[in-house]
Amino acid sequence: MGRGMSTGPGEPGTTGTVWRPPAEPVLQPGASEPPPDPPAPSPPTKGGGWSGALLLGIGGLVVGAVIGGIAGALVAAGIDDEPGGADSTASATGTPVELEVTTALTSAARKALPAVVRVESATRRSLDVGSGVVISAEGYIVTNAHVVMGTDQLKVVFADGSERPAVLIGHDYPFNDIAVLQVAPVGLSVIEVGDSAELEPGETVLAIGNPLGELYGSVTVGVVSGLNRSRVLDGVRHDDIIQTDAAINSGNSGGALVNLAGQFVGMPTTILRQSNGGQTVEGVAFAIPSRRVMEIANQIIAGRGPISRPSLQLDHLDLNDEVAARLPALPTSTGAVVLTIVQGGVAAQAGIRAGDVIMRVGDTAVDAQTPLLNALAKHQPGETVKVVLNRNGRIIETEVRLAKRS
Known part of the structure; x- marks a missing residue:
């Protein structure tokens, strides 16, 4: 039998119906006290089964508490909002455990943000502000055509605050609300382009842009609410639209919808505020899939101008x-x-x-x-x-x- 069910040394054995605690070991002079061995429960025996079950139950509670504590530390570390930071907690043996707390969300935002720009389109009477995305080291930037059409002067503001003049290479409005700009190709951060065809409903996405034209580099989080939505935009029906509940507002137009890998998978374009029946709508925004954005952008770049329509x-x-x-x-x-x-x-x-x-x-x-x-x-x-x-x-x-x- 295990130690928890045996008698102390020097005493006669029992029949198993009486339990006594183990006798304390005799120490030699000058010797330090050894740590007590943890009780090891044995299978329950007649007359003593209740005590074994009790010890098993107590042991289970102790183990559960330790595991629960470690799990709680892991969860707390996972939602820490300090990007790039680390936390430490003690294991059951007192050894510090280093936990990386950089989440997939902050990693995706950190990766994509430098390639998302503010686009300022100025006329004699007004200033329109939207967003854009650097897609090429040659200085090409994609944005919504409605942000830059009819402009007298274009300027791009980068994540580090630097500014550069931009030229409009071409657009495909109204067939596609997509335009391509170009800036001086020096020291640019280029976004990684993902495949929008691989998106799935429920997948987490981030919308990055400049809502209200002043909150530069804002990041909102949502999910892919739907794929291949049919919407009529500027008089043209599109059957590949991405629906998301990530918060998108005026100024986000032409920005980036990115997946958790920080890849460009869509361009936020429009918001649904009211139903046809006049009901208020919340959490319904639409983005052009990256496949179509890149297809149109590459045609504009290759032709150095608008697509022939x-x-x-x-x-x-x-x-x-x-x-x-x-x-x-x-x-x-x-x-x-x-x-x-x-x-x-x-x-x-x-x-x-x-x-x-x-x-x-x-x-x-x-x-x-x-x-x-x-x-x-x-x-x-x-x-x-x-x-x-x-x-x-x-x-x-x-x-x-x-x-x-x-």
């Missing part, structure tokens, strides 16, 4: 049930109603008038699922296409030689 040289409004209800005089609730025509433009030359409803471009029907610009994007400038119109209930066909978007 077709134009009918007119202004229009895509119809849906809500718009049609406000315009009851229209002969149809689907298509795109022509608002204005560029005098002498290709639409005017083809006999298209304001008030006409464009029903089809080429082989593509224009409806709520396919806005006019999506139908046009299937063609090239200079191509002649058939356009079907509804003019006061009368169906008209004409041909238009598409112009190049200016």
Whole structure:
């Protein structure tokens, strides 16, 4: 039997029905007292089983307390908000244990922040401020086109506070709200680009940018709320939009959505504040996936200018049930109603008038699922296409030689 169930030395053995504590060892003169051995419980025996179970229970509580203490120290270390710091705690034997407290969130932010910039777009009357991301050591920066269009002067402010003038290489608005700038390629921090196709719902992401145009380098945290969302942005339907609940505000446009590896996986672009029914919406923001951002940016860089896109040289409004209800005089609730025509433009030359409803471009029907610009994007400038119109209930066909978007 184990020590916890034996009698002291020098005493006769027992029958197992009486328990006595072990006798204290006899010390020789000048000898130090040895530490007591921990009790080692033996299997319960008749008449003494209750005491073994008691000792086992007490031992379990002690072990649980030690493990719980260590686990608590680990959790506390994991949520310490001092980046790069370390903490120490004592193990059960009193030996210090060094715990790294830099979290994945702070590591991702530290990695990506130097490549996220403030973009200032100035005109004679106003200053627009957004965000941008350095994607190349050659000085190329991506941002939202709506941040930099119609500007007289562009300036980029870096994480260290330094400033550089920038030039607009090109944009793809309204087909894609993406633009490319370039600055002097000296000492730049370049973001690592990740694959947005590998994102999963529930994955943690960080939004980095300049909300309100003044809170430089702000970092907010959320998750990927949804993937491949269909949204109409600037009159174009996109079916690859990333939805996130990371806080995004005015000034974040053109910044970075990054994963926990600090990789660029999306560009924050728009926020949903109110539903179609007028209900307040919170925690719903959208980003362009990095795959599309880089595809468009590389085309702009390769062509040293805007991507060649077709134009009918007119202004229009895509119809849906809500718009049609406000315009009851229209002969149809689907298509795109022509608002204005560029005098002498290709639409005017083809006999298209304001008030006409464009029903089809080429082989593509224009409806709520396919806005006019999506139908046009299937063609090239200079191509002649058939356009079907509804003019006061009368169906008209004409041909238009598409112009190049200016």
